[in-house]
Amino acid sequence: MASDPASPGGAGGSRVLAHADMDAYYVEVELLRRPELRGRKIIVAQDSGRSVVLSASYQARADGVRSAMPLSRARQLSPHALVLEPTMHRYREISAQIMAYFATITDRVEQLSVDEAFLDLTGARRRLGSPEQIGRMIRSDIREQFGLPVTVGIADRKFIAKIASTRAKPDGLLLVPPPRRVEFLxxxxxxxxxxxxxxxxxxxxxxxxxxxxxxxxxxxxxxxxxxxxxxxxxxxxxWGEDDREVETERAEKSIGAEETFAEDIAEEKVLREELLRLSHKVAGRLRASAMTAQGVALKLRYRDFETHTRSATLPHPTHSGLTLYSTAVSLLEKMGERPQPVRLIGVRAERLQHHVGALQLSFDRAETNWVDAENAVDAVARRFPGASVAPASLLSREPRPEIE
CATH class of the missing domain: 1.10.150.20 (5' to 3' exonuclease, C-terminal subdomain)
Known part of the structure; x- marks a missing residue:
């Protein structure tokens, strides 16, 4: 089939890249089970005073509700909105099915999150038709197979395809031909x-x-x-210059965990305990992913939602919770006196690399002992999945729900 020279992938041989973005994904998945709610103002969030909006229907967005907004604020803006508890396992399950569908179109799929992905359609044109035809097919198939709306942006540059999908929302299709790339931008x-x-x-x-x-x-x-x-x-x-390709294997750039407190915290002891718990959680995820980190970042969000981050480079890569914790505490101390109580605290391992062979440890025998101990904890967890193993200072605390 001859290509339109004015479209991505035309006679000039340009790449054809698509950005597929599910519309109000969490809301739409919930509506599959409760279609009678369609057209209502809906917010998906944990129904508690400290939670944030995960997704909102377009009817609620018209009132100013946005993702990541505190639920308390969203209720002020849209008092008649219905709050639905999220069902994360269903979002992940349907997402996996959608990504499997994308893989039938092209083997070059870059998943960005549960509800969006880049697709390199360059090699699919001979089999499936023009870029616009493929875009229409994707939208039709997703609607027919999953009952969900999806917006598709198509261009020869990744960032333009993403901008195009944003401009075409909701439930639309926008193609930006290479000759009109700069004009569009x-x-x-x-x-x-x-x-x-x-x-x-x-x-x-x-x-x-x-x-x-x-x-x-x-x-x-x-x-x-x-x-x-x-x-x-x-x-x-x-000027439309962007040579980034669709990455079929996305390297993990960081692994982190954070906690939003039920009440704002000012006590140093509580903050340090939370840092210890989060550091061991992150370290466990590093070891499970066979990764090490050479950077640590600390995140603090205060009562008024002002957020501060600090980071440090480690002398050598690690997957030790003790090392992450001691670095995070050092960063906390360097931030000085806190102007107000803390609403959220987080730890993130950065500058990740694959763990190959033995780790280089410091001359401090305590670090080696801790790494051995943490590896033993991993072994216990694998053998007894229901067991709860944690540093002694945390054993008296109430268990917390899993952090996504």
Whole structure:
């Protein structure tokens, strides 16, 4: 079949990349079981005062409800919304089936989360038709096989395909042909670009740059002086330059765990106990993934939702909970006196690498003993899945629910 030269993958031989994004995925999965609720204002969240919104129907979004918003705030904005408890196992199960379907279209699928993925359609055109035909097929098949809506963006650049799917929501399809790539980008606000968060957008707007077109026509040297390497990257994106491929195997960049307290915490002892628990949880996940980390990050969120992070580089890679904990405590101390009680605390292992052979340990025999002890804990957990093994200082505490 001849390709349209004006479409991705046309006569010029461009790549054809699609970004498929399920619409209000958690809500739509819940509606499969409760179709009578369709059209209602719905929020998916744990029904407690400290939880956050996982997903919201478009009817609730019209009231200003957004994902990651505190549920208490969402209820103020949309008081008549119905709150549904999440069923995470169903979301993961259906997600696996959807990803398996994507694999029937192309062997180059990059799953980003339970509800979105990139697909490299370049090699599928001969078998399945034009990019637009494949996009329509994906939307039709997902609706027919799973009863769910999906939005698809198609372009020859990953970030443009993702922007296209965002612009086509909900339940739409948008194709950006290569010859119109720059034209499409230059109609957008600068906040639409990858890597432009609130702070960067504010800094750009302070320079009089509010659109991608204005960013593109700002000298790259000026952006580099103001934003460093990131400024150069943004300038390239503003001209549609992005050679990233669809990654069929995504390397884990970090492994973390965090806890939102039922009540804001000011006591140092409680914060350290939580850091100990989270550090061992993260270390267990590192060992289960055969990974080590050479970086540790600490996250604190205060009562007013102001969030701070600090990170440190380790002298050698580790999967020891003791090492993660001692580093996290050091970071906590360096943050100084806390201005208000803590709402959330988290630990993250960063700069991951595959664990091959023995770890390089310090000359401190205590570290070697701890690694041996933690490996023994893993062995107990594998042999007795129902057993609960933890540092002695945590044994008197009530068990906490699993952190996603």
């Amino acid at each position: 230059h109609t957008l606000p600068v906040r639409a670009l990858w890597g432009v968060g609130g702070k960067t957008a504010a800094a750009l707007e302070g320079l009089g740059i509010s659109t991608v077109e204005q960013l593109a026509h700002t000298p790259a040297d000026s952006l580099r002086r103001r934003f460093g390497v990131h400024g150069e990257q943004l300038h390239r994106l503003a």
